[in-house]
Amino acid sequence: MARAARPIAGRVVALTGGARGIGRATAEALARAGARVAVGDLDVEQAERAATAIGGECFAAHVDVTDRDSFARFLDAAEERLGPLDVMVNNAGIIHLGPFLEEDDLATARQLDVNLRGVIHGMKEALPRLRGRPHAHLVNVASSAGKLTPPGSATYTATKHAVVGLTEAVRAEHRGSGIEFSIVMPAIVRTEMVAGYREARGFRVLEPAEVAEAIVETLRRPRVDVWVPRSLGPTMRLRALMPRRAAEALDRALKVDEVLFKADRSARAAYEARAAASDPRLEG
Numbered sequence: 001m002a003r004a005a006r007p008i009a010g011r012v013v014a015l016t017g018g019a020r021g022i023g024r025a026t027a028e029a030l031a032r033a034g035a036r037v038a039v040g041d042l043d044v045e046q047a048e049r050a051a052t053a054i055g056g057e058c059f060a061a062h063v064d065v066t067d068r069d070s071f072a073r074f075l076d077a078a079e080e081r082l083g084p085l086d087v088m089v090n091n092a093g094i095i096h097l098g099p100f101l102e103e104d105d106l107a108t109a110r111q112l113d114v115n116l117r118g119v120i121h122g123m124k125e126a127l128p129r130l131r132g133r134p135h136a137h138l139v140n141v142a143s144s145a146g147k148l149t150p151p152g153s154a155t156y157t158a159t160k161h162a163v164v165g166l167t168e169a170v171r172a173e174h175r176g177s178g179i180e181f182s183i184v185m186p187a188i189v190r191t192e193m194v195a196g197y198r199e200a201r202g203f204r205v206l207e208p209a210e211v212a213e214a215i216v217e218t219l220r221r222p223r224v225d226v227w228v229p230r231s232l233g234p235t236m237r238l239r240a241l242m243p244r245r246a247a248e249a250l251d252r253a254l255k256v257d258e259v260l261f262k263a264d265r266s267a268r269a270a271y272e273a274r275a276a277a278s279d280p281r282l283e284g
Contacts, residue, residue, distance in 0.1 A: 005220040006135045009034030012085050014078045016065050016122060017092030019046035021191035022141065024054075025208035026089060029216045031056045038078035040065075041092070057082065065092045065118030071125045079129070086133050087219060088126035090119045091141040093159075094275045100154040108155050110275070115159035116166075123170060130179050137180040137219055140167045141211075144185050144227070147236055151257055171224070182218045186211045186228040192271045 013030050017023040018039035027037050031054045039054075040063035041047035047060035059081055063074035079085055093115045096107040119140055130136035145153065146160035164183055171181035189206045206228060214228045227233035239247050251257050 003221070006222070008216060008219060010036065011087055011135065011219070012036045012038070012078065012082045013087040013089060014038040014040060014075055014085060014126070015089035015091050016040045016063055016074075016118065018060070019043050019050050022186070022189060022208045022211045023089075023091045024050045025212035026091065026215050027051075027058060028054050029209065029212040031058050033216055035087075036082040038074070038082060040074045040078075063092075065090075065121055066113040068121045068125065071118075071121045075125055075129065084133060085126060085129040086135060087137045087139065088122055088130065089139045089141065089215065090122040092118050093141065093143075095153060095156040096272060096275065097152050097156075099152070103155060107276070111155045111159055115156065116162050119163050119166065123166075127170075127174070127179065131177065135180075135219075136178060137182065137222065138167075139182045139184060139215060139218070141184045141186075141215075142167075144187050144232060144236070146183070146185055147240075148251075148256065168224075180222040182215075182222065182224055182226050184211065184215060184218075184226040184228065185232075186214075187232055189228075192274075 008030065013035045015023055015026060015030075015037065018027050018037075019041035020043075023039070023041070027039050027050065030037050034056075036057040037051075037054070037059075039047045039051045039058060039060045041060070042062070042064055044060060044062040047062075051058045051060035061074050061077045062070070064070040075085060075088075094111060096103060096111060123138065123140075126138060130138065140163050142163040143156075143160040145157045146164040149157055164185075167181055167183045174181070187206060189208055189211055191208055211228050214226055214230075218226050225233060227236065239250060242250065248257075
């Protein structure tokens, strides 16, 4: 017999990177389902505009995920405003495209800090708060790149592989705790981050709302591996069973190896500039 769906209404959810893209769509979907949502982002003004537009029990707060003290303050504010934390969604992330040897050291450090260190901070700060909570859930938004190795995004790919491994290991440490863990692994999503991407054969570009709905659904019916679209899961499992040469030939046939490596980098100028300017080390 299938387990009854867990309720969403009334649960307190904190999410990072909530001002735009997948984060904002997720905040909207959660609010529609009746959750009480804390929208965290480095760009607090944009987060406040998002929270105002979403309405309901949704509020915005500043968070620099690279700073553990900032993360703690964000969760403190969320609990003070909304109540004890039930769900943490680590969504904040950035990507810089280009050949590995052309990537400057700041871009490398920035991706490691936001995409990996930010998730580590979120897990360390959220997990103690989730212990003992009914329906506690830790969701890390990774990427299908967490299981693939597309050229043109070596550091980003490394961070997403790390998030997958980190989540699996910490989940094993918390077996029996009652806390659910999920790894969200979308294909290409239509956000500012994908500007200039090449298309892969057989893969359509997703809308942020599709990823948001997958996150809401896994809060209702928990599962660890959350592929978006769901059909991507069987494809990836089949690929994992293939000999290396066959898997690489499949990637070439589907043009997976071109999606990032042959992206139009000039079309990404606005995003790359904003991502670079968001580095807290450059403030002042």
